[in-house]
Amino acid sequence: MQVRSTLSRMTPYVAGERRTDAIKLSSNENPLGPSPAALEAVRRALDESHIYPDGALRGLRTAIAGHMGTEPEMIIPGNGSDEVLTMIAGTYLNPGERVLIGEHTFSQYAFAARLLDAEIERVPMPELRLTPEAILRAVAARRDPPRAIFICTPNNPTGIAFTRAELRHVLDNVSERTLVVVDHAYQEYATSPEVADATAMVNRYPNLIVLRTFSKIYGLAANRIGYGVATAERIAELERVRLPFNVNGLGQAAAIGALGDDGFVVRSLETNRRGDERMRALLAELGYQPLPSEANFLCFPVGGDARAAAEIIASHGATVRALGSFGLPGHLRVTIGTDQQIDVLERGLRALAAQIPPDARSDHGARTGAANSGVTAGSQQ
Amino acid sequence: MQVRSTLSRMTPYVAGERRTDAIKLSSNENPLGPSPAALEAVRRALDESHIYPDGALRGLRTAIAGHMGTEPEMIIPGNGSDEVLTMIAGTYLNPGERVLIGEHTFSQYAFAARLLDAEIERVPMPELRLTPEAILRAVAARRDPPRAIFICTPNNPTGIAFTRAELRHVLDNVSERTLVVVDHAYQEYATSPEVADATAMVNRYPNLIVLRTFSKIYGLAANRIGYGVATAERIAELERVRLPFNVNGLGQAAAIGALGDDGFVVRSLETNRRGDERMRALLAELGYQPLPSEANFLCFPVGGDARAAAEIIASHGATVRALGSFGLPGHLRVTIGTDQQIDVLERGLRALAAQIPPDARSDHGARTGAANSGVTAGSQQ
Secondary structure, eight states: OOOOGGGGGOOOOOOOOOOTTSEEOSSOOOTTOSOHHHHHHHHHHGGGTTSOOOTTOHHHHHHHHHHHTSOGGGEEEESSHHHHHHHHHHHHOOTTOEEEEESSSOTHHHHHHHHTTOEEEEEOOTTSOOOHHHHHHHHHTSSSOOSEEEEESSOTTTOOOOBHHHHHHHHHHSOTTSEEEEEOTTGGGOOOTTBOOGGGGTTTOTTEEEEEESSSTTOOGGGOOEEEEOOHHHHHHHHTTSOTTOSOHHHHHHHHHHHTOHHHHHHHHHHHHHHHHHHHHHHHHHTOOOOOOOSSEEEEEOSSOHHHHHHHHHHTTEEOEEEGGGTEEEEEEEEOOOHHHHHHHHHHHHHHHHHSOGGGGHHHHHHTHHHHTSTTTTTTO | OOOOGGGGGOOOOOOOOOOTTSEEOSSOOOTTOSOHHHHHHHHHHGGGTTSOOOTTOHHHHHHHHHHHTSOGGGEEEESSHHHHHHHHHHHHOOTTOEEEEESSSOTHHHHHHHHTTOEEEEEOOTTSOOOHHHHHHHHHTSSSOOSEEEEESSOTTTOOOOBHHHHHHHHHHSOTTSEEEEEOTTGGGOOOTTBOOGGGGTTTOTTEEEEEESSSTTOOGGGOOEEEEOOHHHHHHHHTTSOTTOSOHHHHHHHHHHHTOHHHHHHHHHHHHHHHHHHHHHHHHHTOOOOOOOSSEEEEEOSSOHHHHHHHHHHTTEEOEEEGGGTEEEEEEEEOOOHHHHHHHHHHHHHHHHHSOGGGGHHHHHHTHHHHTSTTTTTTO
16 A cells, blocks of 8 residues: 655654663653642543543643633643644645754654655754754755744753743744744753743744643653643644544543642652752762753763663663664663662662773763753753 | 645534533443443553553553454554544545545544545435445546545444445455545444444455544543554554554553453443434434434434524433534434433423424435435334
8 A cells, every 4th residue: 555655754753661670761751650639630530431521622721821821722732742743743834844853852843744744954963952053054054944943942852951042042033934843841840040931932922832741740641641832823723633632531630630739840840859969969970971951851971882871771670761763872861760769770870880981981971061061051960 | 824725624623512411412422431440440550640651552452452353463543543544644645635535424534634635525425325336436436546435334423334245345346555444433333234344354455444442332432542453564554653652541541441341331232222222212203213323323304403403402401413514404413322311312302393393304304214224224123
């Protein structure tokens, strides 16, 4: 059977590994588990599982808007933000249109763009940073403005965030016909005061769409709830391609419940702050140089093949992410866990450091040196 | 912001109405509620809500395949079968390619086709029946074979099912380059021995994809689990466009739990059989002529505007579906409920019959006369 030609360009997703005999630090999930208030809301919704979920998503939109201090008409929930990405592609991308995506970032921007036959142009990240200058250089390299630019901040897998000034610099210098999609999946974890909050900018920039998720800080990755924030005009456009019942009913209930669980968010952030501090100290002691992450994970070069490094750590009881699929075959990405989880990780990291001699790491260390001088460097120490 | 041109052709979905003060017989949900075994499985899965669901869907595929006596490689689960439809479109439909869809059927075939810029050709259903002859006539009307044909059997909203011979007639007479998509959402309810089971035909016809769902007989509409069945080659093609985590974790657990709940299926079928009998007798007494449904709903012309009729019934405590969005502005579709629900419905139907004089119904009755002579007529009496 003849398939669409674009399918040959679509590569299968590489998920964070899970092993029954190991803790999972490979997918940046919340180490505290799900929000208890979310689970309670799910339990209350169980008996209505036979009824189609609210297709208009009124309750969920209203709860999100109330939490953010905006309007329900500026919110579009999705089956995870992955689905919001495909809605964006289905709404705006025509075959052959150019979209800009960072060289080392989350795979689903390219997935969604390819699904609609757009042409992907990778913006170089020579020191693992996506800069406004590199983006604007790519924009200017062709006469027609790109159809869309995808910016992940804090970036997966580096953790490096755009500053407010950097994001404004992009938004103020691209055509209003160019859609700027900012993925804020890890935004809640950012601690530096300069980090860009794109959500606060959607009223000013009608070409901006911001993605948020309940998968990370609220601990609801299994429930699949993400959303887009933009002007009511953009949201109405996206609505045209939304499946009638795209967000499952228990997911809607979970998200609404989680939004009221401020205590869980506070505990999650405190766990992340403590874990970040301990993991940075440990990595420094062992000679690793993590990038200046504003998220719930750390990314660092191991020297040599990261898959072999991940295997050593897994054999000590923790799965972490080797970043070959992100174009970084020498880097690991490790979720910041609880104290008990870091105890397990520590054994693996010490074994790794013992097996891979320090000199083998120096060349990769050099590659990320400049990244360490970035705006957020030191902000989490 | 410029949107894709196809968006102007995409009409918003019209969902079955829900009112807090009325029972819901407007969306063909299971009147017994969700499968208890499914709920138990969900409760057990709750504590892992923070972990991404199994992206490979191994457990769910294996459970479905085991239940059907087929292979996991022949199954592709979706976020409801709605999403499987968009995956089919994303895999096979190129701009301008022709797809055939019945005149009065579920809206999401056209939605998915339009999303990928395909050209929709409606197959006439003059007596509310989609026939192999009408399909093959439409196929032959142009030199190039259509890219796809969508067949809903039992059909939503008429309830009329294809016979085995009818489906084979289509499959044996279309090009192997034409995809035949059979939506079996209501298949479990069919009682006539001649009704086509497309699932049993996928090994013989590599151009056949069958859709099934957990939303109806298993009572899991809120959980969003549907799936496609086809040869392993077709499934591998569809996999290319599947989102990594398209089926939420609790939905996966619910579906696996439901598959072991044979008792619930038996009770659901018995409830449907009894309700079908009672509702047919009631409608006949009142002078209405329902189509020969093989599903968990009955469809009949009311005489005059079905929206007004639905409003009368709703005012007596039951929401039903007026079929204007299906191109049948004079017809209602009513879910077969429990005895208590039919008690409520009965009051509404008696009020309706009293308010709309019998002569106003006769012209619509004529239109469905031939449909009543169909193969499945009488099989449920």
